[in-house]
Amino acid sequence: MELNRAAHAFATLGHPGRLTVFRLLMRFAPKGVRPTEIAEALDLKQNTLSHHLADLTASGLVSVTRHGRSLYYAVDLDATEGLIGYLALDVGRGRPDLISPLFPEQKDPAMRDTDFDVLFICSGNSARSIFAEALLRDLGKGRFQAFSAGTRPGTELNPFALDVLRRNGHDVKGLRSKHISDFQKPDSIVMDFVFTVCDTAAAEECPPWPGQPITGHWGLPDPVKATGTDAEKALVFAQTYAALRRRIAAFVELPFESLSRLSLQARVDAIGADTEAKA
Structure with missing residues (x-):
């Protein structure tokens, strides 16, 4: 320059x-x-x-x-x-x-190919990030440890979200709403990836994550704000689940063992951009 x-x-x-x-x-x-x-x-x-x-x-x-x-x-x-x-x-x-x-935790020239720790963040941790946690846990073929959290304290899982997960064969036992501070303690797991899945979460002021994880913004509209009949609300939740499933299905198929951090960041960005257009 x-x-x-x-x-x-x-x-x-x-x-x-x-x-x-x-x-x-x-x-x-x-x-x-x-x-x-x-x-x-x-x-x-x-x-x-x-x-x-x-x-x-x-x-x-x-x-x-x-x-x-x-x-x-x-x-x-x-x-x-x-x-x-x-x-x-x-x-x-x-x-x-x-x-x-x-860059004390930099993993170039290639990322390791097992045991990735991944955190999904949204505002309430009641639907979108919960969808993402369950999806990565079940689609990840044992290679990923998935977590989710919200930036608003005191929230609860949305019943429409739980219903969508059950209908798609996910075990909802053990899923709970968590605050982001649970993952920012000195002894917390060092994440390999941190994704925000709603716009308000991306706008939150969060300190840098230890270990310099790959980050991505995969924002989606909040299904909790859907209006109409219960059937119409359920449809919005199902559409949100489907959009996240496409993203996470593409994510787990990435050739992590052969990608540099730079290439992996580009792939993460592309997944969010491409699937958002199709959502």
Whole structure:
């Protein structure tokens, strides 16, 4: 990355408000986010957010696309990679004493092929993340240990979700609603993958996970918000289950033993993008 462009990008991120917006967009990457959703998640006024987004876009770190009447802002991953590379390799001269401590659990050139620990997060841990936990447990062929959690305390499993799981042959004994803090204790399992399966969970401010797990945002609409008759609500839950089943079925078939972290991250992103379009 050229010096002046890097200086512009660093100066842009030097403002706390712009850095906060950029950090939120990174949690959704590579997908874009509408300004109304950003403003709601960060409790920002629209005019303040507009200035931050304009500056981030001008720096080249963020791109904007239009879909219908909505604008979507997304991190430009190539520009961000260039900026991080400039800081690590040009400014830092690639010193191993600076770079190596950042990746103590890095698994390049290939991920191990057994015993992956995977956490699915949503807001309530009552439906979507519970679906994902049960699906990975049963489709994972013994290679995965699946967990789920919510960002809202005190929730309970949704009866429509439990009914969908039973009808699809999943054992629901042992499933329970859990808070994300249960997995953030000093002695907690170090996750290999962390997925958010709803937009509100991706917007939550969570500390970095130990071990640098591969992360993915596989957001789906909340079936708990479905309205209508019980039959109509049950249909929405079944559709949500089917969308997650497609994603997880594709995920468990990945050739983990031959993929680098970079390639695996790209596959995880692609699964969320491709199956969302079909959901």
